Amino acid sequence: MKVEIWSDVMCPFCYIGKHNFEKALENLPFKNEVEVEWKSFQLDPTLNPSETKTTVEYFKEKKGIPEAQASQMVSQVAQMGQMAEIDFNFEKALITNTFPAHRLIHLAKKHNLSSEVEEALFEAHFIDGENVGSIDLLVSIAEKLGIDKEEAQKVLNSDTFDQEVNQDIADAQNNGITGVPFFVLNGKYAVSGAQPVETFVNALQQTYNETVSPFKDLSDGGTSCDADGCSI
Template identity: 70%
Template sequence: MKIEIWSDVMCPFCYIGKHNFEQALEKLPFKNEIEVEWKSFQLDPTLDAAKPQNTIEYFRQKKGLPADQASQMIGQVAQVGKGAGIDFNFEKALIINTFAAHKLLHLAKKYGKSDEMEDALFKAHFTEGKNVGDIEELVSLAGNSGIDKDEAREVLTTDQFDYDINQDIQEAKNNGISSVPFFVLNGKYAVSGAQPSEVFADALQQTYQETVSPFKNLSQEGGASCDTDGCSI
C-alpha cells in the first residue's frame, strides 16, 4: 500500500504529522506492506535563498501580526510539538527558501533514505537552528546520512531534481492541495494536517481493508465459525 506525503521542511506541523503518522504505522500488523513516498511542497517559494530570516520577524511581516502576537502563536505551536515529543526551538530557527533542501530529499529518495533525511532536515531547521538553504550545511547532512558528499554537492549546485520537485508541486496544485502535511492513502483517501496517531491508524486500516485486503469484514466481532482446528462459538 502506497502513502504519498506532501511536506515542506519549514512546516512545523509536517514534523508533528510525520511523528504521529509513524507512531500509528508502527502499531499496524501490515506496516511492512506500506511504501511511503515523500513529495515536495514549498510554503513560500518567494523567499530569498541567500537571506535567512528570524521566525518571529517573518511571521510578523507575512501575516501582519504584532511581534508579541506572532511570538504567542509560535509558542502555541511549540506546545503542540512538545506533546508529540518534539523540541521546537523557534528562537533559533531560520526561515529560508527550501528548494535546495528538497533537492537533497530527492537525492535521499534515490538511496531509500527519505524518512531519515526528512528527520535530519526537520531537526536541523527546528531544533538546531541550522540554515537548511546553505549548500555546505546540506552537504554535511548528506554525509551524516551516509550519502556521498561529492554527489550531494553536485546535485545541490546543478539543476538535478529540479524537474522532479516542480512535478511534485504541480501535482499538488492539480489535486487541490494547498496546505501541508497532506497524506494520500493508496490513491483512494486523503488525510490533511498533523492528525493524532489514532486518526492515522483508523485511516490506514480502512484504506488497507478496502484497497489491499481481499475482503472487508463488516462485523464488529468474530461470530461462531469453524477452521481447520475445529469449531468455536
Template identity: 75%
Template sequence: MKVEIWSDVMCPFCYIGKNNFEEALKKMPFKDEVEVEWKSFQLDPTLDPKETKNTFEYFKEKKGFPEVQAQQMIGQVLQMGKGAGIDFNFEKALITNTFSAHKLVHLAKKYNKSGEMEEALFIAHFIDGMNVGDLETLVSIAGSLGIDKEEAKNILSSEEFDQDVNHDIQEAANNGITGVPFFILNGKYAVSGAQPVELFQNALQQTYDETVTPKNLTDNGASCDTNGCEI
C-alpha cells in the first residue's frame, strides 16, 4: 500500500498533517506494509531564494492582512500545532523560496530518509528559525541525517533533481491539487488538509480494505494554497 503526500516546508498545516498521519499510521496493524512517498509542492515559487521575510511581513504582503489579524490566525494555528505535539515559533520563522529544500528531500529519498528529511526541514523552519533556502544551512541539515555533505552541496549547486521537483509540482496540477497537505492513499482515496488522527486511521483502514474509484473522503481541512493559509 502506498501513500503519496504533497507538502511544502513553509506550510504549517503540512507539519500538523504529517504528525497526525504518522500517529495514525503507528496504530495500524499493517503499518509495515505502507510505503510513504513525499512529493514537492511550492506555495509561492515567486519568492526570491536569496531573500527572507518574517511571517507577519509575508501575511501583510501576500494577503494584505494587518498584523492584528495575522496574529489571530497564527494563534489558531498554534493551538492546532499543540494538539499535534508541535510548538511553532512563528516569530523566528523565515519565509523564503523552498525549491532547494525540496531538492534535498529528493536526495534523501535516495537513502530512504525522505520522511526524516521532511521532519528536519520542518523543525529547521518552524522551530529553529533557520533559513531553509540557504545552501549551507541545507547542507548542514543533510549532514545531520548522515547524508554526505559534499554530495548535498553538489546537488544543491546543480540542476540535479530540478526535474524531479518540477515533476511533482506538475503531477499535483494534473491531479487538481491546489493546496497542501494532500494525501493520495494507494490511488484510491484522497484526503486534503491537516485532518485529525482518527480520520487518517479510518482512511488508512478503508483504503486497505477496499478497491474503489479515487474520491475525497472529507471536505477540505485546514491547508495552505498559493494565496496563503486558511483554517
C-alpha cells in the first residue's frame, strides 16, 4: 500500500498533517506494509532564495492585511499545533524559497530517509528559526541524518534533482492539487489538509482493506468449490 504526500516545508499545516498521519499509522497493525513517498510542492515559488521574511511580514505582504490580523492568524495556527504536540515558534520562523530544501528531500528519498529529512526541515523552520534555503544548513541536516556530506554538497550546489522537484509540482497541477498537505492513498483516495488522527486512521484502514480484498462480494452465500472440495 502506497501513500503519496504533497507538502511544502514552510506550510504549518503540512507539519501538523505529518504528525497526525504518523500517529494514525503507528496505531495500525499493517503500518510496516505502508510505503510513504513525499512529493514536492511550492506554495510560493516567486520568493527570492537569497532573502528571508518573518511569518507576519510575509502574511502582511501576501494577503495585504494589517499586522494585528496577521499576528492573530499566526496565533490560531500555533494553537492548532499544540493539539498535534508541535510548539510552533513563528516569531523566529523565516520565510524563503524552499526549492533547495526540496532538492534535499529527493536526495533523502535515495537513502530511504525522506520522512526523517522532512521532520528535520520542519523543525529547523518552525522551531529553531533556521533558514531552510541555506545550503550550509541543508548540508548539516543531511550529514546529521547519515547522508555523506560531500554528496549533499554536490547535490545542493547543482541542478541534480531539479527535474524531479519540478515533476512533482507538475503532477500536483495535473491532478488538480492546489493546496497542501495532500495525501493520495494507493492512487485511489485523497485526504486533503491537516486532518485529525481519526480521519487518517479511517482512510488508511479503508484503503488497506480494499488492497487486501479488492472485490466487494454482493452475493448472499451460495454454493461453490475450493481446494478442499465443493460445498452443497
